[in-house]
Amino acid sequence: MDVFVYGTLTSPDRVAEVVDSYAFVGPARLHGLHLVRGRYPTLAPGGEAAGRLLRTDEHDRLDAYEGVNDGLYVRVSVPRTDGGEAAVYVGDPARLDADVEWPGDGSFADRVSTYLADADVRVEPLVDR
Known part of the structure; x- marks a missing residue:
């Protein structure tokens, strides 16, 4: 499965430290x-x-890196504009000292899931220039 990365995992050196095959x-x-x-x-x-x-197929290693089991990030699936889905990691702003407010009630994971179900969130692969 493809993963949309936007932070430290955009660096090949960092990814190579986390997973074996990518x-x-x-x-x-x-x-x-x-x-x-x-x-x-x-x-x-x-x-x-x-x-x-x-x-990469090593999602368990990415989950460990992102602290999914500790609630630091949640991994969600987002539709791709070219079909299929991509995984996206979303960090809990309260745990990351980020000035962000997610709408809704419940746990952080529940609020992210509700937002994704109601909003037009999608990943668009771009032509490499």
Whole structure:
């Protein structure tokens, strides 16, 4: 599966430290979420974010790197404009000292899921220039 990456995982050196097998598919744009800075980069509702598509089957290692089991980030699936889906990691702004407010009630993961179900969030692969 492809993963939309927008922070430290856009660096080949960093990715090589995390997973054994990967390829960068090309640049991409995430519509419906925008980049915000905190202790680590994360995403917030609205706008767009530039990034890359990373292809790897080692999602468990990416999950560990992103702290999914500790609730630092959640991994969600987002539709691609060319069909299929891409994984996206969204960091909990409260844990990352980011000035972001996700709408809704419930846990951070629940609010992200609700927003994604209601908003037109999608990953657009771009032609590599």
